[in-house]
Amino acid sequence: xxxxxxxxxxxxxxxxxxxxxxxxxxxxxxxxxxxxxxxxxxxxxxxxxxxxxxxxxxxxxxxxxxxxxxxxxxxxxxxxxxxxxxxxxxxxxxxxxxxxxxxxxxxxxxxxxxxxxxxxxxxxxxxxxxxxxxxxxxxxxxxxxxxxxxxxxxxxxxxxxxxxxxxxxxxxxxxxxxxxxxxxxxxxxxxxxxxxxxxxxxxxxxxxxxxxxxxxxxxxxxxxxxxxxxxxxxxxxxxxxxxxxxxxxxxxxxxxxxxxxxxxxxxxxxxxxxxxxxxxxxxxxxxxxxxxxxxxxxxxxxxxxxxxxxxxxxxxxxxxxxxxxxxxxxxxxxxxxxxxxxxxxxxxxxxxxxxxxxxxxxxxxxxxxxxxxxxxxxxxxxxxxxxxxxxxxxxxxxxxxxxxxxxxxxxxxxxxxxxxxxxxxxxxxxxxxxxxxxxxxxxxxxxxxxxxxxxxxxxxxxxxxxxxxxxxxxxxxxxxxxxxxxxxxxxxxxxxxxxxxxxxxxxxxxxxxxxxxxxxxxxxxxxxxxxxxxxxxxxxxxxxxxxxxxxxxxxxxxxxxxxxxx
Amino acid sequence: xxxxxxxxxxxxxxxxxxxxxxxxxxxxxxxxxxxxxxxxxxxxxxxxxxxxxxxxxxxxxxxxxxxxxxxxxxxxxxxxxxxxx
Numbered sequence: 205x206x207x208x209x210x211x212x213x214x215x216x217x218x219x220x221x222x223x224x225x226x227x228x229x230x231x232x233x234x235x236x237x238x239x240x241x242x243x244x245x246x247x248x249x250x251x252x253x254x255x256x257x258x259x260x261x262x263x264x265x266x267x268x269x270x271x272x273x274x275x276x277x278x279x280x281x282x283x284x285x286x287x288x289x290x291x292x293x294x295x296x297x298x299x300x301x302x303x304x305x306x307x308x309x310x311x312x313x314x315x316x317x318x319x320x321x322x323x324x325x326x327x328x329x330x331x332x333x334x335x336x337x338x339x340x341x342x343x344x345x346x347x348x349x350x351x352x353x354x355x356x357x358x359x360x361x362x363x364x365x366x367x368x369x370x371x372x373x374x375x376x377x378x379x380x381x382x383x384x385x386x387x388x389x390x391x392x393x394x395x396x397x398x399x400x401x402x403x404x405x406x407x408x409x410x411x412x413x414x415x416x417x418x419x420x421x422x423x424x425x426x427x428x429x430x431x432x433x434x435x436x437x438x439x440x441x442x443x444x445x446x447x448x449x450x451x452x453x454x455x456x457x458x459x460x461x462x463x464x465x466x467x468x469x470x471x472x473x474x475x476x477x478x479x480x481x482x483x484x485x486x487x488x489x490x491x492x493x494x495x496x497x498x499x500x501x502x503x504x505x506x507x508x509x510x511x512x513x514x515x516x517x518x519x520x521x522x523x524x525x526x527x528x529x530x531x532x533x534x535x536x537x538x539x540x541x542x543x544x545x546x547x548x549x550x551x552x553x554x555x556x557x558x559x560x561x562x563x564x565x566x567x568x569x570x571x572x573x574x575x576x577x578x579x580x581x582x583x584x585x586x587x588x589x590x591x592x593x594x595x596x597x598x599x600x601x602x603x604x605x606x607x608x609x610x611x612x613x614x615x616x617x618x619x620x621x622x623x624x625x626x627x628x629x630x631x632x633x634x635x636x637x638x639x640x641x642x643x644x645x646x647x648x649x650x651x652x653x654x655x656x657x658x659x660x661x662x663x664x665x666x667x668x669x670x671x672x673x674x675x676x677x678x679x680x681x682x683x684x685x686x687x688x689x690x691x692x693x694x695x696x697x698x699x700x701x702x703x704x705x706x707x708x709x710x711x712x713x714x715x716x717x718x719x720x721x722x723x724x725x726x727x728x729x730x731x732x733x734x735x736x737x738x739x740x741x742x743x744x745x746x747x748x749x750x751x752x753x754x755x756x757x758x759x760x761x762x763x764x765x766x767x768x769x770x
Numbered sequence: 771x772x773x774x775x776x777x778x779x780x781x782x783x784x785x786x787x788x789x790x791x792x793x794x795x796x797x798x799x800x801x802x803x804x805x806x807x808x809x810x811x812x813x814x815x816x817x818x819x820x821x822x823x824x825x826x827x828x829x830x831x832x833x834x835x836x837x838x839x840x841x842x843x844x845x846x847x848x849x850x851x852x853x854x855x
């Protein structure tokens with residue numbers, strides 16, 4: 205007889221087994237899915253924040269001024285090291301010495317730093333030795349291939365890689381990029397893979413292109429270095445600006461520092477061109493002259509009595525470096541007569557002069573895209589003494605920065621427009637796409653084009669016949685103004701008879717201004733006159749600059765060797 | 771009838787096997803992609819290191835130093851002829 209029950213029983217048992225397995229699977233994969241998934245994720249998955257490589261800083265021609273490269277630091281896990289001497293011998297081949305603490309206080313340490321910032325090749329060579337207990341951490345090291353060039357402009361980065369000064373600080377967010385989270389999964393062997401394809405471009409910050417030209421910067425720095433050493437001045441500064449656009453083509457100061465190793469430099473990291481305030485002296489007379497012409501308080505050809513070099517005012521004597529009698533406004537600027545400037549200032553009055561001073565950008569930020577800019581010093585007219593008006597007219601009792609003076613002269617050079625100085629020209633993404641580009645920004649009109657033209661003629665007179673003859677550049681029309689400003693003695697509070705700021709600010713070529721160059725030497729030893737100290741420096745810088753930029757001469761014809769004209 | 775079920779089972783097994791193979795390949799490719807990414811990053815860093823080296827060698831300061839060591843001098847302006855651009 206066929207036994208139906210016996211036949212069906214194994215199938216029932218089989219079915220029950222499969223049902224039990226199925227139920228268990230359902231419990232694990234559906235009912236308890238979230239809890240188990242969470243545990244698994246915790247075991248195998250981790251989010252690793254990746255710091256992008258800091259972007260590069262380049263000049264206007266694309267030459268690298270600052271960039272970050274992968275660097276590695278070596279550490280010892282003392283708990284895994286068998287023979288410390290063997291490890292020491294192996295590392296010495298790479299000129300790496302194990303710290304003494306490894307032998308004493310740090311014997312059980314799992315992380316003992318040995319050396320920082322070794323390059324990839326060295327790291328790979330050490331890794332190939334497979335030394336037990338020797339580990340590596342990766343990071344980025346900021347390098348400055350041009351050395352000290354434009355150090356004040358570039359600034360520095362701290363140990364954490366963030367900018368502390370200069371462009372590095374100003375563009376820190378752009379250069380740093382955004383931290384990206386790379387989700388990584390680890391298998392049973394400890395190998396990791398990423399959750400997604402991380403684009404290498406996401407691993408880099410954006411690049412910043414400056415307006416400066418490295419070659420021009422080098423020329424400026426080389427001449428400044430020479431002048432600084434010869435004059436044994438405390439400080440020296442130079443700025444080269446394009447008056448047509450406001451772009452800064454070079455900016456340098458002495459003493460300087462190595463941005464890759466600034467800790468022991470002993471030199472301030474602050475940029476004195478924008479942050480040091482000093483009395484400008486006679487270079488400021490241009491503002492007084494501009495106000496006089498605009499307000500029709502004096503004409504360029506008008507004759508003014510300059511008191512034969514000594515002018516008594518409110519119990520003080522205002523004197524000229526050279527006795528002069530009657531001078532026109534143009535000659536007052538040419539021969540830099542303090543008395544002439546004082547008399548013009550008195551004609552203008554406090555409020556008018558103050559208004560023009562502010563109009564030319566003094567006692568306010570120029571807006572240059574660098575951190576730490578100073579506003580300058582200027583009392584309100586209500587606080588001026590009787591002597592303030594004439595004295596401010598020739599550039600004392602007012603504090604300015606080198607950037608403000610350069611910017612004011614650029615306004616005269618371009619026909620009367622005060623522009624915002626630009627240091628950052630362009631920002632490009634890591635794949636080369638332009639993210640933003642600097643545009644010429646007009647702050648305001650400071651004087652009419654006719655007044656600017658008259659002022660340029662006065663500046664020409666300074667160089668051709670006046671105090672600025674040492675600033676001439678063969679083959680080019682040059683206009684400029686010398687400055688020799690007394691400094692205050694901090695101990696007595698009075699003007700010193702031995703401490704001066706010698707300066708010269710000029711424009712070249714005057715017929716079609718392309719460069720405004722300002723040179724200042726703070727407390728030059730011996731000869732302290734702007735005409736003889738700063739003027740020749742301007743001449744050398746301007747001469748090399750115009751040839752580098754291939755600016756055609758606008759004066760004499762070119763001469764071939766042998767004296768024949770071309 | 772039995773053969774029909776058998777074909778269905780075989781087909782289902784084939785689909786499942788293909789799925790498992792696909793998953794395994796995906797993980798294997800994931801490893802390969804990650805290795806290639808590291809390799810790419812390594813080459814990129816090497817490229818940056820070389821770019822840095824080139825820029826250091828071409829730096830103005832270094833060129834000036836080399837010129838001084840070789841006793842080169844800046845020519846006098848009088849002997850330079852500039853041709854108009």
